[in-house]
Amino acid sequence: MVSHLPITHYPIAHYSFPCSVNQIHIVNNQEYVIIDRNFQIIDSSTAVSKYAALPEKIKPGQDIRLSFPELIGLEATCELIYNQQQDNFTLKAIARNQADNQVIYFDIYLEKIENYLVLLCKDVTELMVLKQSLMQKVNEAELALSSLKRFENCTNRIIGSMGELLIITNASGIIERVNRAAKTILGYGKSDFVGNHLSFVVNDPKFDFTQIYRSLLKENNTLVKYEFTCEKAQGELVEIEFNCFVVPTEVKDVLNCVYIGRDITIRKQAEAEIRQALEKEKELTQLKSRFISMASHEFRNPLSSILISADALADSQNNISTEDFNFYVKFIQKAALNMNSLLEDVLLISRQEAGKQSFKPEKFNLAEFSQQIIHEISLTYPDRKVDLTLEGDLSNFSGDEKLLWHILTNILCNALKYSPTKSIVDFTISQSKDQVIIEIRDRGIGISPETQKHIFESFYRGNNVNDIPGSGLGLAIVKRAVDLHQGQIIITSEPNLGSTVKVIL
Structure with missing residues (x-):
């Protein structure tokens, strides 16, 4: 009769065996089968049958390969272990279907003790399920991040191709971002814009940023229109019509201001000419001609932007502001890292426990x-x-x-x-x-x-x-x-x- 005594280290602690295998020390959550060099079962622990392909074959005299077909083809390796030409052998993460349609995962460890081979089974189901779950979540996060990066590129292309100028300021009116149209229309470089107050380009006595910001907060989620005279880099004055709104930032209760503007100088000039024509009672044909000219110019850029944006958004199938997009990009990037971090921790502890x-x-x-x-x-x-x-x-x-x-x-x-x-x-x-x-x-x-x-x-x-x-x-x-x-x-x-x-x- 083989006695089974608990130990505290992995996988087997060897002691002296005076007659036969009468002392085998098994760590917690491991079951065993003792076989001879002909693969005949000598003894086994009670619960080892749950790892067997044919549980009913786990009994003395039976060939272990009937219950553990994974050993088929490893006879030469087992002979090497028996002849002490190899210390041990391990099979990792073997999957076995259970009667209740559940799957368990286990490791097999084979080593010689005296004149017998001892096969240990260690349940690693929880670890394998966790690894699979973490891998799936990491893959999902990477797919989501990849999608958002594609959308970021798409959004940047839309902003870059806009005919309207785009200026984003913080709550104090300091410019944080501009697009290509803003640089083209006003003639300044990016370094001239970023870090300066919006009043740097708005040369209008009606401009009061504090009042504008309060109005935008009051009209949250609503577009507010303003028309201001702006000064170009060459000193020339242009009329800009701004559609303004606020967007959230990473700081709670702090909002940035977005100004989407278009040059309405020609329209203003046309309006002035129209008023002058009316005052002078110009002929209706002249008035009509100027109006058509103004309308064709004023609708061209908006329609062009709509078509470009529509094409780009059709590819991304999303509708999200740049600030919201950046917020969600950063949020997804941190998580990942943790799991990744958690996944790396799991892989590290796995390597350590495996002695690798x-x-x-x-x-x-x-x-x-x-x-x-x-x-x-x-x-x-x-x-x-x-x-x-x-x-x-x-x-x-x-x-x-x-x-x-x-x-x-x-x-x-x-x-x-x-x-x-x-x-x-x-x-x-x-x-x-x-x-x-x-x-x-x-x-x-x-x-x-x-x-x-x-x-x-x-x-x-x-x-x-x-x-x-x-x-x-x-x-x-x-x-x-x-x-x-x-x-x-x-x-x-x-x-x-x-x-x-x-x-x-």
Whole structure:
């Protein structure tokens, strides 16, 4: 009878086997089958049948290949393992249909113990489903981003081909963007416009930007028409008719102003001539001729813009303002990154758990490296502060720079994320003999004693994190990265009093 005792490391811990395979240690969530060199089953765990193609064939004397056809064709490899010419063999992410039409995924690990081959099955369904889900979301996000980028190009082409001039200002009237027509009609370069007040080009005593802005706010979502005299770069005055409206910005309750204008100088001149003709009682034919001339000019540009815009929008099948478009582009770009970031975290932890994470130590300046990380993180947490203290000579530190980046970034992000706004996180690095001690202390929500028991488990999150986002992978990645450095990580914490994380490398 084979005894089954639990262990705490992956996949099998070897001990002395005095007579036969009478001690096999299996990690949690793994089942096993013991076979001889002829693939005949000797013994198995009770629940291993759920991984078998033919569960009823999992019994002593049966050929293991009936239940695990994945072994067919691997007989030579199994013989190498049995003859100790190869240590082990792994098959990853095998899919198996269940009776309830569900699919489970599992890894197979094969190794020799005494005169037997031991086949371990590890359930990786949750991880595979998560990977597939994340990949699908990343693909969807990339498709959406690609679509929006195409629409951005389309929108920029529309703006660039507009016959009307376009000027966008902030709430203070400072010009932020102009199109090609604005530069052509008024004769200024882009650098002349951007950064200057709208009054730079509007030379009209009727112009009062503050009053205009208030009117636009009052008439939100409504076009308001204004006619102003503007001064061209050569000093010439032109009459511009503006259609004005406000659009939201990234700052809440702050709106930008959009001015779409067309040169109505000829129309104004025609109107003046018409009035003069009426006053002088010119002949109706002259008046009609001038009116037709004016109308043909005034309708040409608007109709041209409508046709160009219609063609472009027919391709994009969207109708969205430039500001809304930019807002949504930036929103989609951040998410992705997180998942991507989350997906990269999942892939990293997968490599670490599979023992495929490389360790490439090299010399670098740990002080400068830490300061750079603080700078990067401060962009994400601008309302929190990291107080860095450096002790000793850290200019010639030896370690894996990529792994150390994961160690410091994950610990610091946790300290900032779970701390109150405007709080300070203490970050100390000291060098002593052949050790470097990294200590990060926050004043956040802390970690309960129960949570601390599982703190380094993948995907595990404390019961006091509430709605604070996170994947539960950060400290698991940190622990494995510290282990690769043959270091030590110590966490002390109390709920509502903060946490201190000490890493000794």
